[in-house]
Amino acid sequence: xxxxxxxxxxxxxxxxxxxxxxxxxxxxVSIATVSRVFNSPELVAAxxxxxxxxxxxxxxxxxxxxxxxxxxxxxxxxxxxxxxIHGEFYSEILRGADSEARAHGFRLLIASEAREGEGAGPQTxxxxxxxxxxxxxxxxxxxxxxxxxxxxxxxxxxxDLDVDEPGVDNVLVDxxxxxxxxxxxxxxxxxxxxxxxxxxxxxNFDSQQRARGFRAVxxxxxxxxxxxxxxxxxxxxxxxxxxxxxxxxxxxxxxxxVLAGNDEIAMGVLFAVREAGLAVPxxxxxxxxxxxxxxxxxxxxxxxxxxxxxxxxxxxIILLLRRIAEPDCEPQRVRLAAQLVVRESS
Amino acid sequence: xxxxxxxxxxxxxxxxxxxxxxxxxxxxVSIATVSRVFNSPELVAAxxxxxxxxxxxxxxxxxxxxxxxxxxxxxxxxxxxxxxIHGEFYSEILRGADSEARAHGFRLLIASEAREGEGAGPQTxxxxxxxxxxxxxxxxxxxxxxxxxxxxxxxxxxxDLDVDEPGVDNVLVDxxxxxxxxxxxxxxxxxxxxxxxxxxxxxNFDSQQRARGFRAVxxxxxxxxxxxxxxxxxxxxxxxxxxxxxxxxxxxxxxxxVLAGNDEIAMGVLFAVREAGLAVPxxxxxxxxxxxxxxxxxxxxxxxxxxxxxxxxxxxIILLLRRIAEPDCEPQRVRLAAQLVVRESS
DNA sequence: GTGAAAGCGCTAACAT
DNA sequence: ATGTTAGCGCTTTCAC
Numbered sequence: 226x227x228x229x230x231x232x233x234x235x236x237x238x239x240x241x242x243x244x245x246x247x248x249x250x251x252x253x254v255s256i257a258t259v260s261r262v263f264n265s266p267e268l269v270a271a272x273x274x275x276x277x278x279x280x281x282x283x284x285x286x287x288x289x290x291x292x293x294x295x296x297x298x299x300x301x302x303x304x305x306x307x308x309x310i311h312g313e314f315y316s317e318i319l320r321g322a323d324s325e326a327r328a329h330g331f332r333l334l335i336a337s338e339a340r341e342g343e344g345a346g347p348q349t350x351x352x353x354x355x356x357x358x359x360x361x362x363x364x365x366x367x368x369x370x371x372x373x374x375x376x377x378x379x380x381x382x383x384x385d386l387d388v389d390e391p392g393v394d395n396v397l398v399d400x401x402x403x404x405x406x407x408x409x410x411x412x413x414x415x416x417x418x419x420x421x422x423x424x425x426x427x428x429n430f431d432s433q434q435r436a437r438g439f440r441a442v443x444x445x446x447x448x449x450x451x452x453x454x455x456x457x458x459x460x461x462x463x464x465x466x467x468x469x470x471x472x473x474x475x476x477x478x479x480x481x482x483v484l485a486g487n488d489e490i491a492m493g494v495l496f497a498v499r500e501a502g503l504a505v506p507x508x509x510x511x512x513x514x515x516x517x518x519x520x521x522x523x524x525x526x527x528x529x530x531x532x533x534x535x536x537x538x539x540x541x542i543i544l545l546l547r548r549i550a551e552p553d554c555e556p557q558r559v560r561l562a563a564q565l566v567v568r569e570s571s
Numbered sequence: 572x573x574x575x576x577x578x579x580x581x582x583x584x585x586x587x588x589x590x591x592x593x594x595x596x597x598x599x600v601s602i603a604t605v606s607r608v609f610n611s612p613e614l615v616a617a618x619x620x621x622x623x624x625x626x627x628x629x630x631x632x633x634x635x636x637x638x639x640x641x642x643x644x645x646x647x648x649x650x651x652x653x654x655x656i657h658g659e660f661y662s663e664i665l666r667g668a669d670s671e672a673r674a675h676g677f678r679l680l681i682a683s684e685a686r687e688g689e690g691a692g693p694q695t696x697x698x699x700x701x702x703x704x705x706x707x708x709x710x711x712x713x714x715x716x717x718x719x720x721x722x723x724x725x726x727x728x729x730x731d732l733d734v735d736e737p738g739v740d741n742v743l744v745d746x747x748x749x750x751x752x753x754x755x756x757x758x759x760x761x762x763x764x765x766x767x768x769x770x771x772x773x774x775n776f777d778s779q780q781r782a783r784g785f786r787a788v789x790x791x792x793x794x795x796x797x798x799x800x801x802x803x804x805x806x807x808x809x810x811x812x813x814x815x816x817x818x819x820x821x822x823x824x825x826x827x828x829v830l831a832g833n834d835e836i837a838m839g840v841l842f843a844v845r846e847a848g849l850a851v852p853x854x855x856x857x858x859x860x861x862x863x864x865x866x867x868x869x870x871x872x873x874x875x876x877x878x879x880x881x882x883x884x885x886x887x888i889i890l891l892l893r894r895i896a897e898p899d900c901e902p903q904r905v906r907l908a909a910q911l912v913v914r915e916s917s
Numbered sequence: 918g919t920g921a922a923a924g925c926g927c928t929a930a931c932a933t
Numbered sequence: 934a935t936g937t938t939a940g941c942g943c944t945t946t947c948a949c
Contacts, residue, residue, distance in 0.1 A: 241724050242700065244926060255936045260928060270934055285722075290701035291640045292926035295941045300637060301698070302680070310669065312864075316662035323656065323681050332698065334648070335669050335679045352647070352678065354588070354942095355636035378587050462868035489868060496870045518658075519865075522808035522835060524842045590942060601920045606944055616918060638942035641925050700926095 243284035251280035263288055299357055303545055304379075305538075306336040306349050306361040306370070313517045314487075314534065318384075321538030322360060329546055331357070338370065353377040358549045360384065360541040365428045380548040382541045385430055387558075394544035395558040396537055400431050403530040403563025404438025407484050407512045410528075410565055414510040415482035417447035420454065423468050423494065424486035427457035432486055435514060439484055460486060465493025474501045479508040482571070488513035488520055491527050495570065510571040525569030533561045589630035597626035609634060645703055649891055650725075651884075652682040652695050652707040652716070659863045660833075660880065661708075664730070667884030668706060675892055677703070684716065699723040704895045706730065706887040711774045726894040728887045731776055733904075740890035741904040742883055746777050749876040749909025750784025750830065753858045756874075756911055757828035760856040763793035765824065766800065769814050769840065770832035773803035778832055781860060785830055806832060811839025820847045825854040828917070834859035834866055837873050841916065856917040871915030879907045 249256040254277060261269045262277045269277075280286070294300040305322055307315050323333050334356055336349040349370065351359065361374045363386035374381050375390070382394040389395075404422075411420055422439040424432040436455050443450055453472060458464035465485060473481060474497065485491035491513030498509045505511055505525055513520060516531035540559050548554060595602040600623060607615045608623045615623075626632070640646040651668055653661050669679050680702055682695040695716065697705065707720045709732035720727050721736070728740040735741075750768075757766055768785040770778040782801050789796055799818060804810035811831060819827060820843065831837035837859030844855045851857055851871055859866060862877035886905050894900060 246926080256927080257929085257937075258935060261935085264928075268934070273934075287700055289926050290698040291637060291646060292941090293928075294637045294701075295641050295926080295943090296928045298941075300701075302701075309666075311662050311666050312659060313657070316657050316665075319662075319681070320655075320657050320683070323683055327696075333681045335665070335681060337666070337669055352636040354633055355640075355646075355648075462864070489864070492868050496868070500870060518808070518835070522838050522842070524846060592942080602943080603920060603922095603945080604918085607919085610944075614918070619918075635942050638925090639944075641927090641942080642944045644925075 242289075243286040244289070245286070247284055248277065248280045248286045251284060252276045294355070299549075300355050301330055302332045302334050302356050303542065303549075304334045304336045304349075304351050304353075304356040304359040304361075305541075306338065306351070306359060306374070308338055308362060308364050310335065310337045314515060314532075317534035318362070318538040321535030322542050323538075324535075325539035325542040326546075329542070331542070331546065349373065351377070353379050358382070358545045360538075360545050362386075364430055365426070380545060380552060382545040382548070384537060384541050387430075389558075390556070392548070392552070392556060394541075394548060394556055396541045396544065397558065397560045398431070398532055398537065399560050399562050400434035400532075401438035401441070403514070403532070403565065404435040404484065405442050406563075406565045407514075407528075407530050408439050408442040410567065411482035411484060411510055411512060411571060412442070412446065414506060414571060415480055417443045418451070418454075419478065419481045420484070421473065421481065422455045422484045422486070423465060423490055424455070424457045425460035425464075425490065429460075432457060435484075435486060457486075458490075460489060462489040462493035462496075465490035465495075466497045467493075469494040469497035470501075473509070474498070474503075479503060481508070482510040483512070485511065485513045487515050488517045488527060488529055491529065491570070492519055492523055495523060495525075495527065506569065506571050512565070512571050516566050520566070520568060523570075528568045528571040529566055530563050531566050532563050536561055588635075589632040590635070591632070593630055594623065594626045594632045597630060598623045640701070645895075646701050647676055648678045648680050648702050649888065649895075650680045650682045650695075650697050650699075650702040650705040650707075651887075652684065652697070652705060652720070654684055654708060654710050656681065656683045660861060660878075663880035664708070664884040667881030668888050669884075670881075671885035671888040672892075675888075677888070677892065695719060697723070699725050704728070704891040706884075706891050710776055711772070726891060726898060728891040728894070730883060730887050733776075735904075736902070738894070738898070738902060740887075740894055740902050742887045742890065743904065743906045744777070744878055744883065745906050745908050746780035746878075747784035747787070749860070749878070749911065750781040751788050752909075752911045753830050753860075753874075753876050754785050754788040756913065757830060757856055757858060757917060758788070758792065760852060760917060761826055761828035763789045764797070764800075765827045766830070767819065767827065768801045768830045768832075769811060769836055770801070770803045771806035771810075771836065775806075778803060781830075781832060803832075804836075806835060808835040808839035808842075811836035811841075812843045813839075815840040815843035816847075819855070820844070820849075825849060827854070828856040829858070831857065831859045833861050834863045834873060834875055837875065837916070838865055838869055841869060841871075841873065852915065852917050858911070858917050862912050866912070866914060869916075874914045874917040875912055876909050877912050878909050882907055 245256045245259050248259045262274050336351045358380040360382045362384035384396045491511050513527050513529040516529040520527040520529045591602045591605050594605045608620050672679050682697045704726040706728045708730035730742045859873050859875040862875040866873040866875045
């Protein structure tokens, strides 16, 4: 085991790892050669490379990522800002992004938005000087966040919000078409005036688009909807249950069809309906959104519109890395399809 | 708007942001003074500071995190390695950790383990030279991962795996006591020989501890268990359903109690049991683990042992940051309590 | 109270 | 094929 120098005097903290100089000394070459062994191995003689690599192993040397980043102006880190990181929805996007980033030698820095009691607002306060790019998901009007991302100067890829700015890439989900497909499907089980949409938050872009798809199909078929056919609340099973009890069941109707804004809402509706003694899908047909694991666990199993979460995360990274490599390339807008998965509930 | 210099010739990529030198020039001070304004404001005269801050705003200057990290040997980034980042379990730990880290000015770098088709194995390949510490969750025997973390040289805090090494902090959950509490509770509904534990993966530490707690209570009460009273599978609703159909219902028994390894398994058991025409909790009492949102959505609502996921993540960060600040402090082992939440299913 | 200067560990010209 | 050298943007002595 060769010795590792400690050129520290009383600095911040003594380094415990070997530096490029230690390796150079041990291999009896210059630091440039050591650097080349890592960055352009074809430029160094086999024998020299061997000596260097031997020293590297001996010393357990790993290039210092910070110093490298300072030189190259590339940290190999991209930030990902999601409205939240909780639950199957967001964590699956995160997983897709992480997987794609790693495949290209990049790492993900988390930047979930500030939550209750955590300060001023929706800004991320991200260390922009240390990330090579930012994938940001904007599901509701959020000017401050968007401003911050935009003005940070780093390449940005936006998820969910449909932006049209030069130099900004975009990943969207075709919620409306998914909703249309689901609605057409529900129409095989109930007449138009017995179809309901129970969405999440009204300000949420996905919610809006899903409602729009639902509305479009019904209006083409049967003219304007009644006000009670579209309701917004939040993305919880609680809300689905409450809606079913207060609206659907209060009307004592049967032969209905419900398109829920997500699977949790669908599940809430499902339970309320069954408790009221009605059968699913015979009396009430139900379709959810997101196609989470819930759908397969519940009985009857729940039909749901699959949102390509993994693909969204991965695609955001793909576009982002492309723009990092080539900052002036044509902005791309990728729209991913959402597809109905039919199960027992409809 | 003052001009921003571009001392780039043909370097990697032209910086678009102002540097400390630009600010110094604009404020007519030295770069040392600019630095002091940020790091030791008490050392600089009020008037000077004003001039500097004015230039800072004018130029939109933000200290470069990379350069700062190189000097201080601190990146303000900690890695967090989880077996996966999917689902409510892991994402809630992540959330707790992120929230705590941000409260202290740190950021989280994700390092989920490699998954299928993504290369060699369970190592993270993390850029250790750029993180100030690592929180790593080890839920199954995983020597390579642990070796890597251990030998990386950065401060480490381990979750789930009970390690006893100098300089390594530890966050554990008292699964066994949670399981004991749940088992005692189930014994109010069924005799010992009618109690079952349906766990997740057998190699999973949590699974093992939960089974151990279950076993301890029953054996104290009634002597050795039958082999069929403890089963392992995986953490899915599918497995819970299959177990219920093949084991519990096949025996045609009623007056049983089931402790499930997690809520999904519990839900699978619940559905299978109800489909078989049995009542929950009257014929079969069920308790899950993790206390996820599922528990409140299902009907009957599911009793579950609450695992303090958020707190685990937060505590890991607290211990980690303490060790980063004070590398030689006494290793701490924090054991968090798991507590039974009784609902309708039992 | 402020400035000059020495690096942090590395990459990339530019030599030879 | 290898070495020398000039920084990347910043913090921190050490002088004044």
